Amino acid sequence: MAAPSRSRAFFLEFVLDLVVFALCAIISMQVFFEARMTSNQSSALSHMAIEAQIIAETFKAKDGNAEAIVSAVRSMNTSSASGSVMVIEEGKLITIYYDRDFKLTTKDDASYRIECRIDSSGAVKIAHIAVYDRTKEIFSLEARDYVPSSSVRGGGA
Numbered sequence: 001m002a003a004p005s006r007s008r009a010f011f012l013e014f015v016l017d018l019v020v021f022a023l024c025a026i027i028s029m030q031v032f033f034e035a036r037m038t039s040n041q042s043s044a045l046s047h048m049a050i051e052a053q054i055i056a057e058t059f060k061a062k063d064g065n066a067e068a069i070v071s072a073v074r075s076m077n078t079s080s081a082s083g084s085v086m087v088i089e090e091g092k093l094i095t096i097y098y099d100r101d102f103k104l105t106t107k108d109d110a111s112y113r114i115e116c117r118i119d120s121s122g123a124v125k126i127a128h129i130a131v132y133d134r135t136k137e138i139f140s141l142e143a144r145d146y147v148p149s150s151s152v153r154g155g156g157a
Contacts, residue, residue: 047102048112048131049139055096055116055129056143063147064118064125066094077104093117110134123147 054076055069062068070085073096085104086095097110107113117128124146131139 044102044112044133045138048098048114051096051098051102052114052129052131052139052141055094055114056127056141059116059118059125059127059129059143060145064120064127064145066092066116066118069094069116074104092119123149 055073058069058072062072073085085097088095094114094116096114096116097105097107098112098114099105099109100111102112111134113132115130115132117130119126119128124144127143127145129141129143130137
């Protein structure tokens, strides 16, 4: 009688070991999946923050001229799709669309967008730059540029 009870105990222990192993595997897979998602989100945020910083520096270099900013963005991204960069509201709002590989794309295929709203008050121009994914804002920054009058900038006579 001892042999059948030993084999049952061995079988029960083996099944319990498999259940514990399966639970550990499920938990580990969930942790690895969450780590990968966090890594992807962090990578996207870093890339789009760099794009926003490039736009801010271009804003300063081009004295806040929206058309010059659009031209510079298009020239930096050789794979630009038509309609991917738009200037709206008489040069006050620039919207740039990116796909999930961070290449310029059309509005319909966009995973991310950058909006640059340019406000002028006297000699100071302010660019409010915001990065959005499909649902919400994920990053924003503000750039200011002092644009003196043409007589001061030109150095006089």
